[in-house]
Amino acid sequence: MTYTVAVRELCEFTAKQGDLDLRFTPAPTALEGMAGHAVAAARRGAGYRAEVALAGSYKGLRVRGRADGFDPEHGRLDEVKTFKARLDRQPASHRALHWAQARIYGWLLCAQEGLAHIDLALVYFDIGSQQETVFTERHAASELQRHFEAQCERFIAWAEAQVAHRAARDAALTALAFPFGGFRTGQRPLAEAVYKAASAGRCLLAQAPTGIGKTMGTLFPLLKAVPAQRLDKVFFLAAKTSGRQTALDTLSRLCGSAPALPLRVLELVARDKACEHPDKACHGESCPLAQGFYDRLPAARAAALQPSAGGADQRVALHQARVREAALQHQVCPYYLSQELARWADVVVGDYNYYFDMGGLLHGLAQANGWRAALLVDEAHNLVERGRKMYTAELRPAALAEARRSTTAARHAPVKKALDKVRRCWVALDKAQTGGYAVLEAFPDKLLAALQQCGSTLTEHFADQPAQPDPALQAFYFDALHVVRMAELLDAHSLVDITRPAAAPGGKAPTPGESLVCIRNVVPAPFLQPRLEAAHTSTLFSATLQPARYYADLLGLPAGHCWIDVESPFQAAQLQVRVARHISTRYADRGASLPPIVALMARQFHARPGNYLAFFSSYDYLQQATALFAQCHPEVPHWCQSRRMLEAEQRQFLDRFTDTSQGIAFAVLGGAFAEGIDLPGRRLIGAFLATLGLPQVNPVNEQIRQRMQTLFGAGYDYTYLYPGLQKVVQAAGRVIRTPTDEGVVHLMDDRYGRDAVQALLPGWWVCGAPRPAGLDAAHAGNAKT
Numbered sequence: 001m002t003y004t005v006a007v008r009e010l011c012e013f014t015a016k017q018g019d020l021d022l023r024f025t026p027a028p029t030a031l032e033g034m035a036g037h038a039v040a041a042a043r044r045g046a047g048y049r050a051e052v053a054l055a056g057s058y059k060g061l062r063v064r065g066r067a068d069g070f071d072p073e074h075g076r077l078d079e080v081k082t083f084k085a086r087l088d089r090q091p092a093s094h095r096a097l098h099w100a101q102a103r104i105y106g107w108l109l110c111a112q113e114g115l116a117h118i119d120l121a122l123v124y125f126d127i128g129s130q131q132e133t134v135f136t137e138r139h140a141a142s143e144l145q146r147h148f149e150a151q152c153e154r155f156i157a158w159a160e161a162q163v164a165h166r167a168a169r170d171a172a173l174t175a176l177a178f179p180f181g182g183f184r185t186g187q188r189p190l191a192e193a194v195y196k197a198a199s200a201g202r203c204l205l206a207q208a209p210t211g212i213g214k215t216m217g218t219l220f221p222l223l224k225a226v227p228a229q230r231l232d233k234v235f236f237l238a239a240k241t242s243g244r245q246t247a248l249d250t251l252s253r254l255c256g257s258a259p260a261l262p263l264r265v266l267e268l269v270a271r272d273k274a275c276e277h278p279d280k281a282c283h284g285e286s287c288p289l290a291q292g293f294y295d296r297l298p299a300a301r302a303a304a305l306q307p308s309a310g311g312a313d314q315r316v317a318l319h320q321a322r323v324r325e326a327a328l329q330h331q332v333c334p335y336y337l338s339q340e341l342a343r344w345a346d347v348v349v350g351d352y353n354y355y356f357d358m359g360g361l362l363h364g365l366a367q368a369n370g371w372r373a374a375l376l377v378d379e380a381h382n383l384v385e386r387g388r389k390m391y392t393a394e395l396r397p398a399a400l401a402e403a404r405r406s407t408t409a410a411r412h413a414p415v416k417k418a419l420d421k422v423r424r425c426w427v428a429l430d431k432a433q434t435g436g437y438a439v440l441e442a443f444p445d446k447l448l449a450a451l452q453q454c455g456s457t458l459t460e461h462f463a464d465q466p467a468q469p470d471p472a473l474q475a476f477y478f479d480a481l482h483v484v485r486m487a488e489l490l491d492a493h494s495l496v497d498i499t500r501p502a503a504a505p506g507g508k509a510p511t512p513g514e515s516l517v518c519i520r521n522v523v524p525a526p527f528l529q530p531r532l533e534a535a536h537t538s539t540l541f542s543a544t545l546q547p548a549r550y551y552a553d554l555l556g557l558p559a560g561h562c563w564i565d566v567e568s569p570f571q572a573a574q575l576q577v578r579v580a581r582h583i584s585t586r587y588a589d590r591g592a593s594l595p596p597i598v599a600l601m602a603r604q605f606h607a608r609p610g611n612y613l614a615f616f617s618s619y620d621y622l623q624q625a626t627a628l629f630a631q632c633h634p635e636v637p638h639w640c641q642s643r644r645m646l647e648a649e650q651r652q653f654l655d656r657f658t659d660t661s662q663g664i665a666f667a668v669l670g671g672a673f674a675e676g677i678d679l680p681g682r683r684l685i686g687a688f689l690a691t692l693g694l695p696q697v698n699p700v701n702e703q704i705r706q707r708m709q710t711l712f713g714a715g716y717d718y719t720y721l722y723p724g725l726q727k728v729v730q731a732a733g734r735v736i737r738t739p740t741d742e743g744v745v746h747l748m749d750d751r752y753g754r755d756a757v758q759a760l761l762p763g764w765w766v767c768g769a770p771r772p773a774g775l776d777a778a779h780a781g782n783a784k785t
Helices: 007-014 030-042 092-113 141-175 187-200 214-229 241-257 293-304 320-329 334-341 361-369 380-390 397-405 407-411 413-431 445-464 471-488 525-534 548-555 587-607 619-632 647-655 699-712 715-732
Strands: 003-006 049-058 061-071 076-083 117-126 132-140 203-207 233-238 264-267 316-318 347-351 373-377 393-395 437-440 494-499 516-521 537-542 562-565 575-579 611-616 638-640 663-668 686-689 743-747
Touching (some): 003 141, 007 092, 049 141, 061 092, 076 092, 092 132, 092 141, 132 141, 187 203, 187 214, 214 233, 233 241, 241 264, 293 334, 380 548, 393 471, 397 407, 397 471, 437 699, 525 548, 619 638, 686 715
Parallel strands (some): 076 117, 203 562, 264 347, 373 537, 611 663, 638 663
Antiparallel strands (some): 117 132, 437 494
């Protein structure tokens, strides 16, 4: 047996004890931590060795890591920990974990350097004061060796089980056969491209049409590549719940076709969906599932990782319900149990943010443990906007107002003073602005300094009062921290802008200090690219990734990435694409467009009754069209999407689409019903698109256009045209879902007749003039129109 484990992972497995305690204690950022380590190392003598690589073995277990520093002159090894809180409030369990790590490093260094004894130092570096607090111990090498071997003994049973599991997993994956009789048209080229990208350790951008089975066509070849490429983990990342569920269903189908495949599949869900006690705080004095969490974790972990069925079925489906069952059986928190299980799973299915967010769990674990990870990014067109949101930071006036009104601010003068200073700087900034919207060259110095000072004050307060959370104060604190971090990283990828509220009724000017101050990311590439490069291989796939250069530029695809445009399995005759050149849906023409839109929709419905979706650019436009349609054609059933629909309301909306129902559903393009829904066969036989989907022309988008023009020379296309038509193609893709489906799509705007626009539509579409009649009689039996 040979199993490699990082020192940190070993100690977290063997030395963590007691409660789960997540009472808020301010922690340094990664950049602050690295800077603190650098300062501490620079203070040592000339012969000081920083970042000392160490490794050792015990019974086939290989332990490796990097000690923070070693002073050979004094024979002292340093374990440096940066912090922001009061050290006297540090839990004893944290100090014990730090000593466990230092002692492991101590033995590895003694073994490597042939030392008989060594001094170990825990160096606690205060980020704020730059002061160090040092605790030292002297140990004989033999004593440290016993400690090392004891920790290894506690871990080795798990290591042996993991080695055996991996050998069985890889053998089963090598023999794994495609679970269907054959590949669908287009599915094999996609699978081959994914396998080749994994074998070459490259990034793949794959445009593949809806209906070919993209999820199976990416998961199957990547799993087949796992043994040869020695991959530790596969991360399937999705933008929506529907994408995650499709991945889980696909993996279940794969495992069901090969019962001997011991694949551990973990589903990660949001904390609010997994929390059993939302009214309690995450620490042992409040929540019973946090009390003694680490003491009961080993048994819960072992129970969760047992195969879900007896006999030959070896699958381990760590879905939300399974993890919850194991957690409650052993009285531990389901959410944090699932995070622990990420270390032992083979495939992890979760949201984009688990890997791409600044503090993404999966990326952090992969880096800390040196995993060879593979990424599958589902519906990757969504990653542009999601990436922007991850790396955008806002200062909201309401958040500051609530923090200033908080009980804490009223009782603690330093907190109130710090918040008031932020308010004064904010007011001064607003008074200097003459318009409703402005873009600044840099983040305002005085406001930034006030936020930094306020952050330090709140850090000290939270450190002094960890058991007295103040939600309003914490919310503003996190906003301020994010703004300060993004200000430090500010570059051409982001804008600094200020949006002042509109004048009040009667023409009264807005109150200074009520603006929205934003560091607005417009190009997430600089943040996403390192995450993509950290993976051994990655495949980003979607039905709408055209043009490829747009996504390569904005997502930061690594140099040498591959591109594939999978041929559609559908024939042009299956989808009648009609362009209504007599209609303009431009904002100025909205009123005039409604009668011909309503008339076209009614003609199509009466020619071929069935279920249709009609997409509009906004709720206002949708409501106007719905009202006129109901007035002119009350005999046609219809239903309408409303603002901020709950999940239950969305299900009711979709439940009206059946094989025998008829009617027209009105929806907003880019909303919940424009992508990620599956209505095959007679459940949906056509779609109307009364828009090009172009984002609204407003000051923010115009600034983005200018930045895109500067960076890429295609400002209008990158800001308006490409994002708009991506939404159109996604919405139209709801109509044809299986190889036997047939239907109609009406593109209701004269601009769809332009060559530049049609070049961005799927190549298998043949756009023609409107035709109200259905398909030929030969297709009438199973037609979608």
